[in-house]
Amino acid sequence: MAELLLSNARVVTMDPACPSAQAVLARAGRIVRVGADAACRRAASAGARVIDCCGMVVLPGFIDPHLHLLAWAAALRAVDCTDARSIDEIVRRIRERAADLPPGTWVRAVGYDESRLAEGRHPTRWDLDAATTAHPVRLVHRSGHALVLNSRALALAGITVASEEPPGGVIDRRLSDGEPTGLLLEMNEVVARAVPPLPRAELVAGLREAGKRLLAAGITAVQDLSHTNGPDAANVLAALARESGFAPRLLPPAEGWPGDAAALSGDVARPIKVMLRETGERPVPDVAELAAIVRACHARGRAVAVHAVERRTVTAVVEAFTRAGVRGGEARHRIEHAGVCPPELARRIAALGLIVVSNPVFLAESGDRYLRDVAPADQPYLYDTAGLAAAGVRVAAGSDAPVVSADALATVRAAVTRTARSGTVLPGTGLDPERATALVTAAAAHAAGVEAELGRIAPGLAADLVVLSAEPHRAHARVAMTIIGGEVRWRREPDGEDRAYW
Numbered sequence: 001m002a003e004l005l006l007s008n009a010r011v012v013t014m015d016p017a018c019p020s021a022q023a024v025l026a027r028a029g030r031i032v033r034v035g036a037d038a039a040c041r042r043a044a045s046a047g048a049r050v051i052d053c054c055g056m057v058v059l060p061g062f063i064d065p066h067l068h069l070l071a072w073a074a075a076l077r078a079v080d081c082t083d084a085r086s087i088d089e090i091v092r093r094i095r096e097r098a099a100d101l102p103p104g105t106w107v108r109a110v111g112y113d114e115s116r117l118a119e120g121r122h123p124t125r126w127d128l129d130a131a132t133t134a135h136p137v138r139l140v141h142r143s144g145h146a147l148v149l150n151s152r153a154l155a156l157a158g159i160t161v162a163s164e165e166p167p168g169g170v171i172d173r174r175l176s177d178g179e180p181t182g183l184l185l186e187m188n189e190v191v192a193r194a195v196p197p198l199p200r201a202e203l204v205a206g207l208r209e210a211g212k213r214l215l216a217a218g219i220t221a222v223q224d225l226s227h228t229n230g231p232d233a234a235n236v237l238a239a240l241a242r243e244s245g246f247a248p249r250l251l252p253p254a255e256g257w258p259g260d261a262a263a264l265s266g267d268v269a270r271p272i273k274v275m276l277r278e279t280g281e282r283p284v285p286d287v288a289e290l291a292a293i294v295r296a297c298h299a300r301g302r303a304v305a306v307h308a309v310e311r312r313t314v315t316a317v318v319e320a321f322t323r324a325g326v327r328g329g330e331a332r333h334r335i336e337h338a339g340v341c342p343p344e345l346a347r348r349i350a351a352l353g354l355i356v357v358s359n360p361v362f363l364a365e366s367g368d369r370y371l372r373d374v375a376p377a378d379q380p381y382l383y384d385t386a387g388l389a390a391a392g393v394r395v396a397a398g399s400d401a402p403v404v405s406a407d408a409l410a411t412v413r414a415a416v417t418r419t420a421r422s423g424t425v426l427p428g429t430g431l432d433p434e435r436a437t438a439l440v441t442a443a444a445a446h447a448a449g450v451e452a453e454l455g456r457i458a459p460g461l462a463a464d465l466v467v468l469s470a471e472p473h474r475a476h477a478r479v480a481m482t483i484i485g486g487e488v489r490w491r492r493e494p495d496g497e498d499r500a501y502w
């Protein structure tokens with residue numbers, strides 16, 4: 001049986017029974033011993049592979065409990081506009097891609113952020129028409145909640161001056177004549193009906209790239225939280241993962257609320273994802289509807305994971321659980337994001353026993369925009385993992401990839417420092433490093449309901465480990481090695497080259 005001994009390490013177990021150690025011994029994919037070097041060496045058999053960690057830090061493999069794998073895979077194959085600094089730059093990149101594609105083929109572009117563009121505005125259909133009129137173009141905003149179509153794509157999607165907004169959606173229009181500008185908010189589903197699915201080979205290639213990035217980030221398990229997931233999502237993802245050589249573990253993916261409890265599939269390990277959106281005057285679904293969904297899922301032993309970002313929608317989640325008379329606890333009901341959560345709301349979440357899966361890495365990615373756009377009174381409570389933890393909420397953290405690339409170390413650092421890209425520190429309290437590490441290890445495993453298997457370094461658990469050059473909250477910490485089931489799947493080579501092992 002294959003054995004792996006990590007010795008001469010600073011092992012941070014996240015297991016209160018034995019918080020630190022020097023060595024970890026794994027056998028047949030499981031951790032069998034954690035402790036002093038000498039004791040682990042004695043327990044190892046003669047054929048064990050021994051890795052001298054030279055004093056590096058060993059943690060449980062990172063877990064990302066909230067990302068969107070297929071959207072990320074597709075984004076990795078799309079025209080990347082995340083670092084574009086002007087509309088001209090976006091137009092140039094789309095024009096280049098269009099030149100490689102037969103006329104009529106959709107050009108998919110992602111990642112623009114109007115706040116980072118020199119023009120300080122969203123691109124329009126007319127901007128994108130300058131890139132190509134022979135191809136329909138779909139340009140998706142970094143948040144995933146807005147997109148811009150060129151004129152040809154608008155025509156294919158059937159969006160005209162006469163179109164009415166779908167519930168919750170916005171068609172941005174020219175003031176003079178009501179003509180759509182191409183910018184659409186919360187209308188992904190309407191547009192998706194006009195866009196053919198990405199060819200499978202492209203999805204596989206994208207997923208392969210996503211898998212490599214996850215390993216390089218020390219992430220050994222992921223949970224897909226897409227509300228578009230159907231009853232077959234686990235099989236679909238597993239098949240694509242096999243085809244692409246995707247190495248991280250796939251935790252049971254969420255299933256979108258099907259609109260009717262009778263249509264729920266039977267897998268109790270999969271949370272039910274509900275999108276709660278803020279519209280003009282009320283959240284959709286409203287509190288009464290959400291309470292009914294919560295009651296129906298809870299009765300079937302299904303965890304509910306509600307997407308709620310703004311203070312008003314988070315409040316609506318709390319009111320819905322209160323009205324439903326449902327408490328979290330072992331049921332693992334979750335609030336995804338809880339972007340603004342002041343102390344009184346955090347206390348109500350704690351009293352209900354709800355888990356929050358936060359995104360502190362957004363503070364690093366978008367902190368400068370938050371400082372401009374978010375009311376100063378709310379800023380201390382943005383992705384406030386420290387405030388949530390202080391109120392007694394069980395809080396974990398996800399990347400929400402492809403909104404940002406999955407990077408657990410960036411998540412830990414952002415939770416501790418609340419520092420934006422520019423170096424400006426956001427108001428509020430930083431989380432202590434140990435709890436910040438738990439966000440992406442033990443607490444993430446608990447949120448996903450897999451804490452008996454993953455998230456700690458303790459005998460009996462899966463041997464998923466990450467070796468770091470320094471404690472995870474340090475700015476210079478780098479992933480040196482990623483181990484899944486006792487096998488080294490990725491390591492940073494001494495020559496500086498990164499290598500994945502399939």
Ligand SMILES: [Zn+2]
Nearest residue numbers: 066068225400
């Ligand atoms: Zn998400």
